[in-house]
Amino acid sequence: MSNKRYKIQNAPFVVPTTDGKIIKEHFGRATDGNSQIxxxxxxxxxxxxxxxxxxxxxxxxxxISGKKQFIIEGDTIILSAGESIKIQKNTRVQYSNPYTEPCEYLAICLPAFSMDLVNRED
Known part of the structure; x- marks a missing residue:
């Protein structure tokens, strides 16, 4: 067991998807059991x-690159490279990329992302 007070993540957990989205969790429940973030x-x-x-x-x-669309409580917001947003928990939101280029981004969730906590609509 390591006593180091840091961890370099060079083998993120690749989340299986069916929609072409690439998700590489660097820290979180699936990677290191962290439920905090x-x-x-x-x-x-x-x-x-x-x-x-x-x-x-x-x-x-x-x-990081491209554009991403957010529909948040009726507001449509489009973010581009270099921009960021915080969406508070218990807020109804829809994420999409209706554009012609891929959108690369970082997502940080507090507490950590979980299918049990995301509450997706059918």
Whole structure:
């Protein structure tokens, strides 16, 4: 067992998806059992979207490249590279990339992302 007070993550957990989205969790429940925070590197392909959800975690998103659309309580927000957003827990939101280029971004969830906490709509 290591006594080091740091951990370099060079083998993130790749979350299996069926919609073409690439999700690499660097820290979080799936990678190291951390329920406090999750940090994931994502690439949403052109034309990607997911259902509305009302997560029980705060979610921070930082756009690395491309654009991402957020529908938050009726407001449509579009973020581009270099922009970021915090969406408070228990807020109804829908994420999508209706554009022609992939969107690469970081997602940080407090507490950590969990399918049990995301509350996706059918």
């Amino acid at each position: 999750s940090i994931a590197h994502m690439v949403a392909p052109a034309g990607w979207s997911e259902p509305f959800q009302t997560p029980e975690f705060d979610e921070y998103t930082f756009i």
